[in-house]
Amino acid sequence: MNVILCALGLSYAGMASLSLAMDRHHGQVWGRDAAVNVRRALQLIGAVLLALAIWPCVAGWSATVGFVAWVGFISAGALLVALLLPYAPKLLLRSSLLAAVAALAGLVTFLQ
Amino acid sequence: MKSAHMLLLSRVLAAIFGGYALTSGVAVLLAAMLPMSRAEAVLTATLSAFLIYTCAVIWVFAVHDLRRVWMGMLLPAIVCGGLGLLLSRGGA
Amino acid sequence: MAWLHTWCGLWISWLLFAIFLTGTLAVFDDPIGHWMTPEHALEEAAHANDPPPPKVTNRANRLALALDFMEKEHPKADMWEIWPVQRPGQGLSAYWFQPSGGYGSADLDPLTGAPVEHVREENQRDTIGGHHFVDFHYELHAGRIGVWIVGITTMIMLVALVSGVITHKRIFKDFFTFRPAKGQRSWLDAHNAVAVLTLPFQFMIAYTGIAFFSDDYVPAPVVAQYGMENGKKAFLSDWNDVGKPARIGSPMAIPDLQPYALRAEQTIHQEIRAVVLDNPNDASMRVCMYGWNEESDTLKRISANTGMACYALATGEQIAVRQPGHADSGPAGLTRIVMSNLHMAGFGGTPIRWLYFFCGLAGTAMMGTGAILFMVKRRQRAGGEFGSATERVYRMIECLNVAAIAGLAVACIGYLWANRLIPVGIEHRAGWEVRAFFGLWLLMLVHACVRPEKRGWIEQLALLAVLCVLLPVLNVLSTGDNLVAQITRGDWESAGVELCSVVFGLLAAWGAWKVHKRKEKPVKTAARENRSAPASLQTTMEGH
Numbered sequence: 001m002n003v004i005l006c007a008l009g010l011s012y013a014g015m016a017s018l019s020l021a022m023d024r025h026h027g028q029v030w031g032r033d034a035a036v037n038v039r040r041a042l043q044l045i046g047a048v049l050l051a052l053a054i055w056p057c058v059a060g061w062s063a064t065v066g067f068v069a070w071v072g073f074i075s076a077g078a079l080l081v082a083l084l085l086p087y088a089p090k091l092l093l094r095s096s097l098l099a100a101v102a103a104l105a106g107l108v109t110f111l112q
Numbered sequence: 113m114k115s116a117h118m119l120l121l122s123r124v125l126a127a128i129f130g131g132y133a134l135t136s137g138v139a140v141l142l143a144a145m146l147p148m149s150r151a152e153a154v155l156t157a158t159l160s161a162f163l164i165y166t167c168a169v170i171w172v173f174a175v176h177d178l179r180r181v182w183m184g185m186l187l188p189a190i191v192c193g194g195l196g197l198l199l200s201r202g203g204a
Numbered sequence: 205m206a207w208l209h210t211w212c213g214l215w216i217s218w219l220l221f222a223i224f225l226t227g228t229l230a231v232f233d234d235p236i237g238h239w240m241t242p243e244h245a246l247e248e249a250a251h252a253n254d255p256p257p258p259k260v261t262n263r264a265n266r267l268a269l270a271l272d273f274m275e276k277e278h279p280k281a282d283m284w285e286i287w288p289v290q291r292p293g294q295g296l297s298a299y300w301f302q303p304s305g306g307y308g309s310a311d312l313d314p315l316t317g318a319p320v321e322h323v324r325e326e327n328q329r330d331t332i333g334g335h336h337f338v339d340f341h342y343e344l345h346a347g348r349i350g351v352w353i354v355g356i357t358t359m360i361m362l363v364a365l366v367s368g369v370i371t372h373k374r375i376f377k378d379f380f381t382f383r384p385a386k387g388q389r390s391w392l393d394a395h396n397a398v399a400v401l402t403l404p405f406q407f408m409i410a411y412t413g414i415a416f417f418s419d420d421y422v423p424a425p426v427v428a429q430y431g432m433e434n435g436k437k438a439f440l441s442d443w444n445d446v447g448k449p450a451r452i453g454s455p456m457a458i459p460d461l462q463p464y465a466l467r468a469e470q471t472i473h474q475e476i477r478a479v480v481l482d483n484p485n486d487a488s489m490r491v492c493m494y495g496w497n498e499e500s501d502t503l504k505r506i507s508a509n510t511g512m513a514c515y516a517l518a519t520g521e522q523i524a525v526r527q528p529g530h531a532d533s534g535p536a537g538l539t540r541i542v543m544s545n546l547h548m549a550g551f552g553g554t555p556i557r558w559l560y561f562f563c564g565l566a567g568t569a570m571m572g573t574g575a576i577l578f579m580v581k582r583r584q585r586a587g588g589e590f591g592s593a594t595e596r597v598y599r600m601i602e603c604l605n606v607a608a609i610a611g612l613a614v615a616c617i618g619y620l621w622a623n624r625l626i627p628v629g630i631e632h633r634a635g636w637e638v639r640a641f642f643g644l645w646l647l648m649l650v651h652a653c654v655r656p657e658k659r660g661w662i663e664q665l666a667l668l669a670v671l672c673v674l675l676p677v678l679n680v681l682s683t684g685d686n687l688v689a690q691i692t693r694g695d696w697e698s699a700g701v702e703l704c705s706v707v708f709g710l711l712a713a714w715g716a717w718k719v720h721k722r723k724e725k726p727v728k729t730a731a732r733e734n735r736s737a738p739a740s741l742q743t744t745m746e747g748h
Contacts, residue, residue, distance in 0.1 A: 022380070025380055061504065065503065065556075068546070069552060075401055075563060079402070081380055082381075086382050
């Protein structure tokens with residue numbers, strides 16, 4: 001269960017971050033285009049969160065199965081983001097922040 | 113007026129049948145050439161076939177000149193298939 | 205390229221929608237089958253708190269009994285297969301190749317070795333359960349022809365996927381873009397979103413799907429390497445049955461196989477599942493021991509191959525070993541096995557199945573939105589692609605859209621309704637359930653053709669909503685079992701089927717409502733202007 005929540009949380013938050021780096025979606029939340037340094041930061045954060053999502057997957061299954069699971073989770077995360085952006089962009093922002101914090105904290109359980 | 117229809121039909125036939133001929137020809141060559149056991153080589157050839165077929169069909173619709181399209185399908189089909197049959201061990 | 209995508213996509217969209225929806229449902233074929241055999245499910249629940257049966261200790265005895273049976277009944281068969289401890293149930297089974305082709309099988313009493321007759325209990329309903337969705341998905345319940353139709357459709361799907369990606373110039377810019385309530389724009393956004401965001405899955409599922417019958421679809425290399433006569437058989441035997449010895453002709457008694465089973469278990473670290481004896485009673489006898497994949501194995505490996513150890517019985521030496529997950533023939537063989545299991549989600553447990561379910565629904569939506577988008581666009585501005593017949597063709601496409609999308613879904617839930625409504629004892633009951641599926645689908649097609657498009661959608665979606673939402677009610681009325689009782693006793697398979705059905709029903713109701721609220725825009729017809737064929741062809745060649 002930890003595995004699923006962590007992987008899904010990181011995937012969702014990562015995809016959210018990548019989407020908010022794009023002007024169109026940045027505008028949906030903040031009403032303006034993203035400044036260049038903000039865009040870079042959001043892209044980096046998004047990429048890192050997505051990459052980190054491999055960790056619970058591999059820990060919970062194995063390298064091969066975990067990789068397949070990871071692809072599934074990031075697809076699911078992307079679908080969630082695409083669905084929320086037009087209807088509830090502020091909710092997307094808050095929930096993805098929450099998901100990122102919770103999932104990163106949850107990663108601690110995979111440290112041993 | 114009819115020629116546009118015929119050109120399109122020709123292209124579609126080239127994609128479907130020409131593409132299949134090319135796929136089979138390349139598969140026969142792969143199965144004969146690959147440095148693996150016979151079963152493994154045949155398996156690799158059949159598994160790769162759908163990638164080859166997809167690329168062939170896409171190419172048929174990306175290239176403008178119909179003559180080139182048909183050449184592009186039939187020539188490799190005959191060359192690869194022929195070469196593959198020559199190199200085949202046992203069987204046909 | 206856009207032209208290619210549109211026309212490849214459209215003509216296969218209806219069948220492919222069905223293949224995808226049934227495939228998605230097939231992920232949960234066992235839970236669906238469980239719901240469809242309520243008598244069996246209740247019996248299972250009644251025994252749920254029974255202590256687990258003691259571990260089998262008389263395997264050597266079971267093997268001997270099975271060998272005796274085979275010696276007496278099928279001495280000439282050149283392959284004997286014994287499953288000494290079946291799962292579940294700890295039964296004893298024997299299999300062999302019949303001279304006419306195909307497998308023969310018998311279940312034996314583990315204590316006496318006598319064949320056990322299975323009498324279907326009068327009260328258990330005969331059904332193929334969730335396997336209907338599997339069978340329809342890969343062969344349309346139509347044998348070899350069905351396999352070919354599905355294969356051709358999948359091949360076209362691959363072309364549609366690639367041409368779609370090539371056409372989608374703004375694929376990265378529009379990655380997360382979905383603009384609802386904007387008509388045609390929204391349908392295109394939805395089509396792009398479900399496709400692009402699950403693109404790895406879509407390519408994987410299509411390719412691994414078509415790879416199942418790769419040697420049937422592309423027989424040329426098989427024939428070139430193995431000849432026309434029995435080429436396929438020779439190839440399969442070469443790939444699957446690596447190292448099967450040829451008969452020598454001198455007789456040899458079958459030794460006790462239990463020591464070999466023990467040796468194999470030491471080597472592959474799995475409990476023995478199957479004992480395969482090649483060339484029985486001949487000096488060339490070979491026995492291959494296969495293991496059981498435990499749940500931990502399926503969580504770790506994509507390949508479904510179990511461990512295997514083979515021994516020559518004349519000398520007692522080990523002649524082949526395969527660790528769990530590996531392939532006998534080599535990397536191509538392993539790729540093929542991995543592809544199969546990737547397609548069937550036979551690894552990773554329930555979470556992976558749910559991921560496949562959602563990605564499968566996304567793929568299904570990809571096809572549905574594509575087909576709908578085609579007509580939404582052309583109702584805005586007709587394309588005249590078919591000259592003077594354009595309007596009639598558009599009408600046909602609209603009918604097919606309703607029947608293939610809403611109608612098929614009705615048929616799927618209708619199949620479950622048929623399971624509860626068809627009387628239990630009748631002959632060929634399982635066949636009647638499948639007939640109900642097809643009959644209902646045909647009925648939906650007829651309905652779609654006689655009703656105007658908007659009403660067709662509303663009525664079929666409404667019917668879908670009713671059938672889905674009321675499924676738990678149907679269950680209460682027909683079996684007396686209810687959702688709360690299922691959850692309380694931990695039957696999450698049945699509860700899951702009913703809960704998902706309700707969710708789909710609510711979605712269908714929402715869909716019917718949205719269509720009802722749809723504002724009709726005035727239609728611009730370019731059809732009458734574009735009577736000449738080349739002009740209309742040019743239009744279609746330029747863009748979709």
